[in-house]
Amino acid sequence: MADHFVAAGSDADDQVVRALADYWRRTDPAPANVVAAAKASFTWRTIDQELVELVFDSSAESELVAFGAAASAETSDERRLVFESGALRIEMAVSSNDGTSLVGSLSPPARGEVVLRHPDGAITSESDDEGRFSFDHVPVGPICLRAMRPGGGAVQTDWVLI
């Protein structure tokens, strides 16, 4: 391909954009391992579980909060996330002091198994009578939580990047 960038005008601009597209296509395409991971994501597909969607993420709010009085509280290492589906609410707080740990709660509260899924596997924990649970040594990357509804039936949160 032979491009000439002779004239300054919109045709010339379009030519530069085409050359730039070619530049990025060659120098920074989605790496093969990233494409492979995206394809492997499909193995995490579930068909029988209710999805509990992300409704709040403190890391998406921090810019706003930074202008308010709560700025100092929000500059801690803790990140808070809330997921909801109907009356079911799952909260988690992720902190990265001394390794990444996660504490959370199910509402309405229920005792039972809580599973933290990540691309390389899963970690299992138990919620107590008040619906509280915790995980230590959480791998950094995408994660989601699975739990049981108080009445039965599995639920899973949206995947989030921690």
Next chain:
Amino acid sequence: MGDDDLEALLRAAGSGDQRAWDALVDRFANLVWSIARSFRLSTADAADVSQTVWLRLVEHSSRIEDPNRLPGWLRTTTTHECLRAMRYRGRVEPFAELETAADPALDAELLADERHRAFSLALAALGHDCQQLLRLLCTDPPLSYADIAEVLGRPIGSLGPQRQRCLERLRRHPELRRIMGGPAGS
């Protein structure tokens, strides 16, 4: 790429067809990647954002009723995850073409290619706003101005003039001027 095709792929993926899913990934992996990289995420963080977006789509794919909304869903989800990753992890890098050049085979190819070197240097001399806009103008599949305005959170009317300004500055760079005069081999 027809919308019928996209609809069929989405439906097949929704019923558990891995090959249909792979085809969706092949079609849109570069779009997700380019948006993440336009935010100056490192390759590691861009990889995490990409995987998060695709994992989330696994659970959401059956909920996307209109297949035309899939590119928009990917764009919006990727943008949100990038902004969160930037605030949560707080790591961005300057213009990041050197990482790719660490691959020896690619390195040799790139060094042999004057045009790529010229573009690297000329892009590195631009501010991040220009780098990001230009990257978003070059995605495959392409983004419209309305799409880009949404990613950047800026009014659509500002993009045309900015595009012109950024391209003019890019072209003025000595390295690019040097190769501008004549044809360059590929």
